[in-house]
Amino acid sequence: MESLKNRIRREARVLPGNIVKVDGFLNHQVDARFLGELADAFGEVFDVSRVTKILTAEASGIPLAAVCSYKYGVPMVFAKKAKSDNIEGGLYRSEVFSYTYQKKVTLLVSRDWITPEDRVLIVDDFLARGEAMRGLLDIIKQSGAQLEGIGVAVEKGFQHGGDRLRQEGYPLKSLAIIERADENGFVFREE
């Protein structure tokens, strides 16, 4: 998606440890109108009329999933990352390793909101090693729901989480795949 690549070229920064910061429009400050364009781009790849539920992980996936939910007119569910008093029993749980926080986190989704009848589109802002994505896929598997697709805004291609998912046959679409990010700027994978 050319407009997303341009926005990354203009606004993203690279920090030590291969961290790509797009916190001016995607995951700290959020330009929701622009996220609407990303939601439309997913709609060109996936048949969103089949989707009954959008799933993402807190916190940075929520804005994109909320805008997709608004545009497609189906509910979204966000996996929570810690046990709070507001979630009692009846949970799908999946433990994943967070490289951002350098610790294990447990993704939690209430069994009330994903059921075997659901056809789920996973949406997330970032895909790197794919740990969080594995947790969301695990939760869909536990639920018996059907996976309709995986829509990602920015994939860090050089960390290969997306490549492994594609090799395994998952219907993954990333709107911008960064192959290299350094002081010379960004190189994107050709499609």
Add this chain to the structure above:
Amino acid sequence: MESLKNRIRREARVLPGNIVKVDGFLNHQVDARFLGELADAFGEVFDVSRVTKILTAEASGIPLAAVCSYKYGVPMVFAKKAKSDNIEGGLYRSEVFSYTYQKKVTLLVSRDWITPEDRVLIVDDFLARGEAMRGLLDIIKQSGAQLEGIGVAVEKGFQHGGDRLRQEGYPLKSLAIIERADENGFVFREE
């Protein structure tokens, strides 16, 4: 807002400890189209054409703030609740006590995204004792930005955080104020 009160009557549950669960449409599963109606209701109270930035706290405030951002066409910023490697220096910080998690949490916002030129609308899904809201107000004060208003979906009136803010003169609008919640259902404050 009658449609919100009706939805609370129909779908919310009350858990021990005065916890009101609206996780079927507001803060775990999210009906973003309905949040669009809440965003419109805020637009009837506040002059959103003056607003340059929407501010909320992760995680459960994000869907509503994202939909407001989409509808009003201005960016939203969400305060993060833990120091991650993705946020380096240059932060506003405010320490608040979370009753949900029964511990202190630090709200963090990058100085890049709230500046003295901003006119900020705070948006949140819930207001109870008002601790998180105090943190957001503190961050706006640190930034030198101007507060345009505080829009809350559901206020727990019996915990009086909202009453204290109104007494202090803050421009707070809650779309549904719960005065009592128990096995007999919900009683809302008359407006």
